[in-house]
Each structure stands twice: as structure tokens, then as C-alpha cells.
Amino acid sequence: MGEHKMVLNVYVNECPLCFGGFRPERKRTPYSIVGVPMDCTASFRNGQRWGPKAIREASAYIEYYSIHLDFDATTIPVYDEGDVNVVYGDVFETLTRVRKVVEALLEENRIPILLGGEHTLTLGSLLGMTSKYKKMCVVVFDAHFDLRDEYLGNRLSHACVMKRIIEQVKPQKIFFIGVRAFSSEERKLAEDFPSIEFETVKDILKLGEVNIAAKVRKFIEDCDNVYLSIDLDVLDPAYAPGVGNPEPEGLSSWSLFELITSIVDERLRGFDVVELSPPYDISNITSIVAAKSVIEAIASHYLKTFKRKR
């Protein structure tokens, strides 16, 4: 390599705002990061449109070692595709674009990783996933069920996203982890629906992460395809202050990562990390935990797919 070329290679970062701080060769990795900077239906605190950028920024400055997996994820290349062009006044059109982008990535056998953005984007993502995977099991980390039929007159609100997913995507199974803030109607719907299971924060604290993870693994035992949706408000506001709808009594970062790394395996077809609102974040606490969630999920998939360890 000529000296000038080497200088440009070593001293110039060609993509400072790519996930991880640089852009590897696309064909070297199946992992495709896509930002979805939407906050069209935010009901309390907005700013989720700045989420993808903040996760990317944090991802460039943290270590990639997973203590849960005893594995250094620095070696896993992750390709950043960029952001979906969101139409802020049009939730339906935005979700259509998310769906088409996910479909296009699956066409290339890639694993879409969506950075939110409000939780509503999961509907677009899962509609895209079913273009390739007819049967999909969904594991959701969330303080909320998001099972309302409508919220403030809007059926495409973040508070209704899982209800729309049940109706339109018809997942094989759904497991909610860490729920604690819901209406009695939502809880009843979750209890009555045979393909839905959930564990509240209370259960997790009483039974421990190991037992809960075992329960989730058992529930999705017969699933060929798994999608993971991580709403950062599953965490306690002490660990994730910068979210749209914070709720007390949440999980710790350690619990979340322990559960992610115990549950995610080679059947993971895609995932999202949603609801980060940087304007309400303090000292980058939430964007750092969001970036690390992405890394833990990728590391767990990579290890169990390509290394067959653990």
C-alpha cells in the first residue's frame, strides 16, 4: 500500500457516524443496521427521531466485550445501511417504507437490525419479515403491552403496535418480558390469547433471570424464526432515562443483557431497539445501553450461529 493511501486508511475515518464508527465491506457480514428516525405518534415525550444517530455515536465509543457470553464482539463486522427516509406526517407511508426496506434486505439474506425511532416501526419491520418467514415468533422487551385497540383516536399509535401486529402479522407466538405498565383490558387480552405469554418485572425479580430465560426458551422451542423487539423503557428510568414513556420499577441493564444473551440464538432473523429519546437522555446513559443491547444481541446470534459454543 502506498504511503498516501495508508495515511487515508489509518488517519481518516470514512464513516464517523456509522454503527461502530466505521464501515466494513458489506459482503463480509450479514448484519445490516437501519435507522428509522420516526416519532410521528409520540404521546408523551418525543425526540425518538434522534435515536438512531445517538445509538451510532455511542456505539463508536464503548467496548464490545460481552461478559454474559465471555466473548469479544469487536471481531464481528456490522454494516450500516443508513436511515429510512421517514415521512413525518404519514405513519402508514413510513411503515410501508420500513416494510419494503426489510423485504429488500431479506431478499439478500441479510439480518435487519432496526434502530428506533418509536415502537410503531416494529409493525413495518414484522410485515417485511413475513415476506420471507411465514411463521414468526416475537420476543418483546417492554414496560408496556402496546395492545390497545386505539390510542387518542389513532390505531397506528405506538401504544397499539402489538395489537396491529397480532391482527396483520399474526405471529406464531409472542412473549412479553418486563411488562409492568398496562390497562386491565390489555392484561386480559394477553392472558386470554393462547399464543401470548408474559412475565412481569415482579416475576423476573422473584424467579431470577435464569429461570425466566428458560421459560422463554421453552415457549419458543418449536419456533423456526424469532424476531426480537427491545423497547428501552423495559429498563428502569435509572438505567434508561431517555425514553418516550418512562415507567418506574424496570429492569437493570445487567438483567436485560443476561436475558437477551440467554434467549437469542441462531433462529434470530432480525431485531429492533426502539424508543430512545436523546433530548431526554442524561449523560448519554440510554444511548450507551441501547448501543450495548445491539452488540449483545448480535454477539449472541453470531456465537450460536457461527461458533456453536456455549
Ligand SMILES: [Mn+2]
Ligand atoms: Mn414501551
